[in-house]
Amino acid sequence: MIETSRPDTRPIVEVRNVSKHFGEGETRVDALRDVSLDVRPGEVIALLGPSGSGKSTLLNVIGCITEPSEGKLTLEGDTVYDGRWLRDDLRKLRLEKIGFIFQSHNLLPFLDATDNVAIALDLAHVPRADARKRAIELLDYLEIGHRKSALPAKLSGGEAQRVAIARALANKPRIILADEPTAALDSKRAGIVMDLLRKLAREQQAAIIAVTHDEKIFDRFDRIYMLRDGRLESESAAVASA
Amino acid sequence: MNLAWRDIRHNLGRFVMTCAGLGLLLAVVMSMIGIYRGIVVDALTIARAPETDIWVVEAKSRGPFAEASRIPGDTRAAIARISGVEAAGALTYQTIEAGVRGRTARLYVIGYKQGAPGGPPVMVEGRHIARSHYELVADRSAGLEIGERIRLGRTTFEVVGLTSQQVNSGGDPAVYITLADAQKLQFDLDPAAARIQLARGGSPASRETVNTVVARLAPFADADTVAASIRQWKHLGAITQTEQEAILSQSLVDRARRQIGMFTGLLLTVSAVIIALIIYTMTMEKIRHIATLKLIGAPDSRIVGMIVQQALALGLIGFALGAALIFNIKDFFPRRVILEADNVLLLGGVVTLVCLLSSALGVRVALKADPATALGG
Ligand SMILES: Nc1ncnc2c1ncn2[C@@H]1O[C@H](COP(=O)(O)OP(=O)(O)OP(=O)(O)O)[C@@H](O)[C@H]1O
Ligand SMILES: [Mg+2]
Numbered sequence: 001m002i003e004t005s006r007p008d009t010r011p012i013v014e015v016r017n018v019s020k021h022f023g024e025g026e027t028r029v030d031a032l033r034d035v036s037l038d039v040r041p042g043e044v045i046a047l048l049g050p051s052g053s054g055k056s057t058l059l060n061v062i063g064c065i066t067e068p069s070e071g072k073l074t075l076e077g078d079t080v081y082d083g084r085w086l087r088d089d090l091r092k093l094r095l096e097k098i099g100f101i102f103q104s105h106n107l108l109p110f111l112d113a114t115d116n117v118a119i120a121l122d123l124a125h126v127p128r129a130d131a132r133k134r135a136i137e138l139l140d141y142l143e144i145g146h147r148k149s150a151l152p153a154k155l156s157g158g159e160a161q162r163v164a165i166a167r168a169l170a171n172k173p174r175i176i177l178a179d180e181p182t183a184a185l186d187s188k189r190a191g192i193v194m195d196l197l198r199k200l201a202r203e204q205q206a207a208i209i210a211v212t213h214d215e216k217i218f219d220r221f222d223r224i225y226m227l228r229d230g231r232l233e234s235e236s237a238a239v240a241s242a
Numbered sequence: 243m244n245l246a247w248r249d250i251r252h253n254l255g256r257f258v259m260t261c262a263g264l265g266l267l268l269a270v271v272m273s274m275i276g277i278y279r280g281i282v283v284d285a286l287t288i289a290r291a292p293e294t295d296i297w298v299v300e301a302k303s304r305g306p307f308a309e310a311s312r313i314p315g316d317t318r319a320a321i322a323r324i325s326g327v328e329a330a331g332a333l334t335y336q337t338i339e340a341g342v343r344g345r346t347a348r349l350y351v352i353g354y355k356q357g358a359p360g361g362p363p364v365m366v367e368g369r370h371i372a373r374s375h376y377e378l379v380a381d382r383s384a385g386l387e388i389g390e391r392i393r394l395g396r397t398t399f400e401v402v403g404l405t406s407q408q409v410n411s412g413g414d415p416a417v418y419i420t421l422a423d424a425q426k427l428q429f430d431l432d433p434a435a436a437r438i439q440l441a442r443g444g445s446p447a448s449r450e451t452v453n454t455v456v457a458r459l460a461p462f463a464d465a466d467t468v469a470a471s472i473r474q475w476k477h478l479g480a481i482t483q484t485e486q487e488a489i490l491s492q493s494l495v496d497r498a499r500r501q502i503g504m505f506t507g508l509l510l511t512v513s514a515v516i517i518a519l520i521i522y523t524m525t526m527e528k529i530r531h532i533a534t535l536k537l538i539g540a541p542d543s544r545i546v547g548m549i550v551q552q553a554l555a556l557g558l559i560g561f562a563l564g565a566a567l568i569f570n571i572k573d574f575f576p577r578r579v580i581l582e583a584d585n586v587l588l589l590g591g592v593v594t595l596v597c598l599l600s601s602a603l604g605v606r607v608a609l610k611a612d613p614a615t616a617l618g619g
Contacts, residue, residue: 056614065537065614095539106534106616108245110252115243122243123540151252167538 010077011038012174012207013062018071020057020230031057032068033230041174041205044198044220046212049227055211058227059177062209063098064090076174095124099168101178101210106164107152113139113163114148120170138166142196158189165193169200176200178210187216194220245535245544246551249528260520261556265563267516271509272568272589276579278502283580285411285490288350289483292331292360294456295465297481298472304481306335306453307411308493313478315425315450318355324471326463331358332452334424337414338431340394342385349384349417350410351394353424359458362418368403374420379403384415395430397423411495413577425450510592517593518600521553525604532608533616542609549604557597561590 020032031054039045047055060066061073064080073081075097080087087093094100107116117135122128139145142162152160161184168176176197182190194217201208210221218224226233250257289307297306298313298321305311315332322330334353339346354360356371362379368388371377378399380386383406390401399419408416419427459468469480481489525532532545565586572579 060614063537065612091536091539091541094537100537102534102616106530108531108534110245110249111243115248119243119245119535120538123538123544128243 009040011040011074012076013037013039013209014072014074015058015062016072016074018058018061018068018073020054020061020066020069030230032061035071035227035230035232037225037232039175039207039209041207042201043222044201044208044210046210046218046221046224047227048212048224053227054230055227056179058232059179059209059211062175063100063177064094095120096171097173097175099171099173099176101161101165101168101176101181103180103183107155107160107167109152112149112151113144113155116152116163117166117170120167124171135166135170138169139163142166157184158186158193161185161189161193162196165196169204172204174204174206176206176208178208180211180213182212182214182217187214190214190217191220244551245548246555249548250552250555257556261559262563264513264517264520264556264560265567267509267513268561268564268589268593269567271506271513272564272581272586273572273575273579274502274506274509275585275589276568276572276581277575277577278499278506279580279582279585280575280578281411281498281502282491282495284407284409284413284578285495286487287408288352288410288416289486289490291363291408292333292456293458294331294359295459295463295483296327296457296469296472297483297486298455298457299453299479299481301473301477301479303479304489304493306333307486308489311453311479312451313453313455315421315452317452317478318358318455320475321455321457321472324457324468326459326468327457328460328463329359329458331355331360331456331458332421332454333360333456334421334428334453335410336424336428336431337410337412338394338427340392342392347384348412348414349380349394350412350414351417351419351424351427353419353421353427353452355421359456362403362405362416363408364405365403366406368401370403371418371420372402375423376400377402377419379405379418381408381415381417382406383409384417394419395427397427397430399423407578409578411490421452425452510596513593514596514600517553517557517596518603520556521549521597521600521604522607524552525549525608529607529611530616533611533613536611537613537616545608546605549608550598550601553597553601553604554594557593558590561593565590 015035015037018032018035022029022031035058047058049055057066061068067085068081072079080093111119114132114135117138118131121131121134136145136148139148142165144159144162147155147159155163182193185193197208198220200206298317299305299311300313303309303311318330318332321327332355336351338349338351340349361370366382371379376397376399378401380401382404386392386401388401388404391398392401459465465482469482472478472480535545569581572581
């Protein structure tokens, strides 16, 4: 294990016995069954599993987008779900604590790269000038500063993905959830993005949970979890060596 | 950061086209309202021109505009003698066809007694009729010019003056001639009717009928009282100016109002449906972006604001374009199109309301959008 994930550090993400089913009776689907998972600051973990095994559902539960059916969810020591949502401002909580990176970059097509990042700060009531300044810093940090005025339609897949990462990082969240962040990228760029996320996790003491199918980047994770039919089955420890 | 504006600016061309399309539609709505107001005002103009208080007509007639009315020419003198009547004028109204520069035009011929109420109102060019025969004052819309000669019946008239916007409820331009000329014209054009009257034992003087006598009252006189006393003559009826305007707007204009009202209602409904569809489509196209915004933590107010602002921008820009268009082309309509500020503002209010209501449809979809759909996978 790398040094930042010492067992004595309190986890930022604590998932306890979470289950989630959709529908009832004949149409009931058990997407998550009794899942428990801890992620500590600085850790980068991967979620693997066949299609329909519940990976996205687990990310959505941690991201407070999908309400679990039972269990308990604690983010940064703050219990947000325990049989019911304990906070009524989930969107504000997402804005402050969680950064999302999507499979498709989901940038807003009518904003340029800078404003696509600045919007996240704008929503957090950061004044416009400061928001743009920080957005440009982030783009520079992700080595995409030269494309700061481009509209998403003019960006390559990898460039757009990095802008999306910049947006996810804008409010300095300590939890970053990524659903197949490298699926749209070639292996070289996928590697670059993953290295970036690792660097981030270390520097910002953030927890990163990524869904991936991409075997080429498995070595970039501290731990790899396997979801099968809603159950978090296997765990392979620290393959990462960086 | 104003998302509504940024999104519009991104698709500016399309947005402007949509506004322009909506503007055309609203211009049609406005022109319908303007045409209707034009008909009402035209109909009332002729009845208001004599600046009279009482219309003396044939007993039981609601004339001279809504129904036929014929009374003896000497009625004027009798009415003028009633106490409280300051001035009385005799008038004839007839619609005739006449050749104007090689084409046939319908003219609304008004015969009036010179020096008495009922003559042409303010002139825009030329002068009033000065001689007792063969002179004519025409409305500008008849297309006649000063000095031009025109044949009505068997008589040739010279145009000496022009008025403006004096047309009857059918849009036919008014033409003023002296009462004597008008009575001769009536006789010339309908000799059969005149002969019957002669055969009934009427003297040639019966040619001297008029359609109405208008009475202008002294300031102290009460119109209803004077009208009541006129009605004591069994063969006469009396209609106050207020009643006359009510008759005109009911009988003559009412059908036009209902017809145009139906059409305007239909157009407004169509516009409302179109606005609703445009806004709904605009929202559906953005639904994934809205889900993204929700996911990264945008509050509902921000999303609702974006949709409502775009809906209002669409409606108000469309309305402004439509209004600009109609104000520029209204004078090219063959009949008067009258755009009154309060009608236009009312329509603006209706458009705003329609935009707000139809954005409710978009807002509903947007609020139901699941942030999870932004994640995909
Ligand atoms: N909103 C929903 N309503 C009903 N069933 C759902 C819903 N979301 C997910 N499911 C079901 O839950 C199960 C888990 O879905 P999930 O999206 O988490 O799978 P996944 O592991 O992300 O799959 P993939 O690799 O294809 O993205 C699937 O059977 C899916 O059909
Ligand atoms: Mg998935």
